[in-house]
Amino acid sequence: MKKDQPKNFSKNGSYKAIGTRPLRHDGTDKVTGHARYADDVHPTGLLYGKILRSPHAHAIIKSINIKQAMALPGVKAIVTSSDFPKLSGNAADLEGSLINHRFLSNNCIAEDKVLYKGHALAAVAATSPEVANQATNLIEVDFEILDPVLDPREAMRDNAPILHKKLTSLTSSSHVLSTGGLGEKETTKPTNVANYFDFGIGDVDKGFAEASVIMEEEYQTTQVHQGYIEPHSATAHWQNDNSITVWSSSQGHFMVRELTAKLLGISESKVRAIPLEIGGGFGGKTIIYLEPIAAALSRKAGNLPVKIVMSRTEVFEATGPAPGSHTKVKMGVTSEGKLIAAEATMIFAAGAYPGSPVSAAGQCIFAPYNIPNVRIQGYDVVVNVPKAVAYRAPGAPQAAFASEQMIDSLSTKLGIDPIDFRLLNAVQEGDRKATGPKWPKIGCIETLKAAKSHNHYKSSLKTGVALRGRGVASGFWFNVGGPASAHASVNSDGTVSLTEGSPDIGGTRTVAAMHVAEVLGIPTEDVHPNIGDTDAVGYTSLTGGSSVAFKTGWASYEAANDIKNQLKERAAKLWSSSVDEVEYHDGNLIHKSGELKISFKDLAQKLNSLGGPIVGRATVDPKGAGGAFATHIVDVEVDPDTGKVYILRYTAVQDTGKAIHPTYVEGQIQGGTVQGIGWALNEGYSFSDAGHMLNSSFLDYRMATCLDLPMIEAVIVEVPNPGHPYGVRGVGEVPIVPPMAALSNAITNAIGVRLTKLPMSPDAVFTALDSHKPEKVSP
């Protein structure tokens, strides 16, 4: 796959399209309101769906009576779990990650138990939203209410309420590395611990014995939501020929096709999933909730299309938050300041069904550091809250909140500058990860050096007149790849129409177009990208894992090279010469003799007289996704009377690999950082003892706004990824990893007290100011 890697690969500034900042192709439609989102779909005969949701966090469903609701004029169909096939409870593969179709189906619509408040029980399709809503109130459900368990540590206790009595847990699973599945029978010793992992290198006991300073602390984070502005929305039309068309807001329409078909028990070729513009996802739309329900309603309603749109409260109460976590960290350092041993125990709240990102968290927690002796244990624990779903660098922010605070505490204890301490222990190519494999080419040291030399870090922070402090934290995220497809056709006016398969969240269609423009030597504006539906383009994996610029960019690059090769053949035909005598350079085809030359644009006009249209195509499934490191610096001021934290200055330094479109890269860095700031200072699910979310609106769930923030300065460090033709690394996830720890470290420096629990809201900071808890240091 690397055969066409450009020779000027690592030199910044040697490209014509790559590294420039063209206007985004979708910009005009979005700012003028013409862009089409999921709720803009209105097929003829549309019915409106509404879901009845559980008022209880944990209960057995004894019966559901829909008679009265069905009798309401305007009601066309009602579905419950009995309208869906019972699927295997074994773990299966979804694009390299685990999926359990039975759990997914039960999460979309509860089967025998409700496991969180807001869990779907039944769904109605009616002629108007009002009638649908009224009908849900007429559905009678008889529950046997059970005690909920919300905290994963409590859920691990012997006498805890059990969510799944048939859960095949770590002790009985045949898959030693897999998450829990659902067995045929109730287990003799039921548990809420769905999975456990334990990995490391070296000998931690020996390492701690050699340490001069050892510190140990526990850290806690709460559930937070991805907070996308566009709520979940799906429209499905089950047609008379038993094919289904689905329009929905998702991060992957091929995922929508596959999972919708699976949950309905039909062949995936029967489902056509159509992508639309997406008003944010951040990982939260890498799974389905509404699509199979809308489809089942459509079938039952006489093949009329059905649309379901969630309210904001439904989004909060019934879609995946990032998991809450409890992490215990112990680290040891030699007298020379070298990290010699580290240990972490991580407990993640998976929500109602197994599958938190605790293993990813474990693989990230000590990633920036070269530590010879490491042990990491993780527990995936089910609790009566919504099922956790991916959120930007899933698991890594919770991990960094723990480890990066301890790194800060150790550097303070040792009297070493926090960046120097990190540099002293930073990983580089050839070092071993805590999981064993060696690091490839990475940019950890480069980001730390860039942070150290940045004028923010060199500037003085005036203290004395106010409670001010500066914090630093680093972070890592893997970034992933996956299969991707693209095809591009040459138009007679010298432009190219590019069709690729990745829903565009962060400007990726323009990035794909820039790959084509670079290969063909034409302006990016002359490449017209669009996202094909599942019948219009080859399989493409999720827009997730910061993978799209890498994999879909690569597919577009290969499709453009296919065009280039075909153009050489046409020029050879035009000049009655051999294709070996034709070269392609800077948007022109040139005969080796130097006497013949034709531009891409001129040749494009002649294609139909030289053999017909040209379409370039490519599918890729590349290895070599490049992991990314970031280091953030933040200055804060704390109001001693209220505990409110004001951010004075924020700088986010990140190894992005080659930045294809620097403006988008900066936007990703700023966006991820802002979400991290919200997670740090204000956000968090608040539950009653009964498991009812108490802040399920944007009024009460406090996300950061522009009024809370200074300009986030994004600093791009380019350490090209040798695994990609242009050196691309993923950029969208790692910026959310450092902010919580960076802010906690800054607050500690400002007030002299360390906060180990999120959010660090005004009341939490105010309470900490009162308590002045000293840090635990030994010996």
Next chain:
Amino acid sequence: MADVWIPSSLQKYTGGLQQIQVDGSTIRQIISNLELLYPMTKNKLADKNEILPGIAVIIDGESTRLGLLEPVQSDSEVHFLPALGGG
């Protein structure tokens, strides 16, 4: 022979060994030969046709894409880790 790193959860089947030299030019052969050396390991990593869901095979530091068909060099380092998904 490839240097195969044994996941901690499988080390009870390998007598506590963390690294084992195993012959094989594909992951399928590596897993089959590991089973010959240490019974009970194969069905924890793969079924007849595929690597089990949720397991990532890392060869020489790189996440692989071909499952049991993935080529392995005689001096390769092979790891079995939990698979990752992104957001």
